[in-house]
Amino acid sequence: MRLTHHKDATKSRLEGLHNLSLxxxxxxxxxxxxxxRTDQVAVPAGEVLIHEGRLNHTFFLxxxxxVEITRAxxxxxxxxxxxxxxxxxMVDRGLATATxxxxxxxxxxxMSHMQFRDAIKASEPLMVKxxxxxxxxxxxxAQARG
Numbered sequence: 001m002r003l004t005h006h007k008d009a010t011k012s013r014l015e016g017l018h019n020l021s022l023x024x025x026x027x028x029x030x031x032x033x034x035x036x037r038t039d040q041v042a043v044p045a046g047e048v049l050i051h052e053g054r055l056n057h058t059f060f061l062x063x064x065x066x067v068e069i070t071r072a073x074x075x076x077x078x079x080x081x082x083x084x085x086x087x088x089x090m091v092d093r094g095l096a097t098a099t100x101x102x103x104x105x106x107x108x109x110x111m112s113h114m115q116f117r118d119a120i121k122a123s124e125p126l127m128v129k130x131x132x133x134x135x136x137x138x139x140x141x142a143q144a145r146g
Contacts (some may be wrong), residue, residue, distance in 0.1 A: 013040065020082050022133075025065040025125050033071070033122050035049070037115035043102050049086075050100040056089035065106020069098045076144065082131055087134050090116045097141075 017023045023034060043049070043065070050056045052071060061084045062067045069077040069085070076098065079085060085100055090113055111119065122128040 002062070013038075016063055018049065020063075020109075020136050022061065022084055022126065025129075026108075026123060028124075034059070034119045034126075035137055037119050038109040038111050041108055041110055043106050044107060045102050046102050047102045048099060049108075050089075050098065051100065052099040053095050056086055057094040058099045059086040059090045059111040059113075060100075061109040061111075061112060062107060063107040065108075066103040067100050068103050068133050069100050070136070071098045071141075077139075080145050087116075088137075089113075091134060093129070 012026070013035050015113055017034055017038070018026065023031060026034065038061070040063070046063075049058075049060060049067065062079055063083055066078060066080045067083075067085070068075055069079065086096075088094070088097055090111075093113070102120050120130060
């Protein structure tokens with residue numbers, strides 16, 4: 001078994017962040033800042049990450065694996081590597097608008113509300129991307145509902 005040096009692990013995390021479309025515009029310094037505010041976690045298939053109608057205090061960035069989004073028990077979307085979710089609760093601090101469950105084993109970057117707030121305050125382009133994605137998702141949801 002080969003142990004990864006801390007410097008190698010940090011480089012790998014920064015590359016992982018840069019490869020996510022949400023962070024592709026970020027400078028090295030911005031990536032380092034975001035990285036200092038994220039944790040990487042492994043999750044098993046079948047794990048409920050967000051419960052519809054409950055408070056959610058976490059923003060998720062999917063590195064590997066897939067998740068299913070449901071509303072009122074009905075599937076509405078499937079997300080994969082590079083996608084993110086939980087942003088609506090980060091912005092409005094309200095109840096989760098959907099349930100998110102892992103379909104496969106996966107790896108995610110996660111941020112608490114405070115970590116998320118610090119990251120978007122530090123990067124206006126990041127804040128704009130998150131808000132645009134949130135608006136797009138809300139618009140798609142409104143169209144789907146009728």
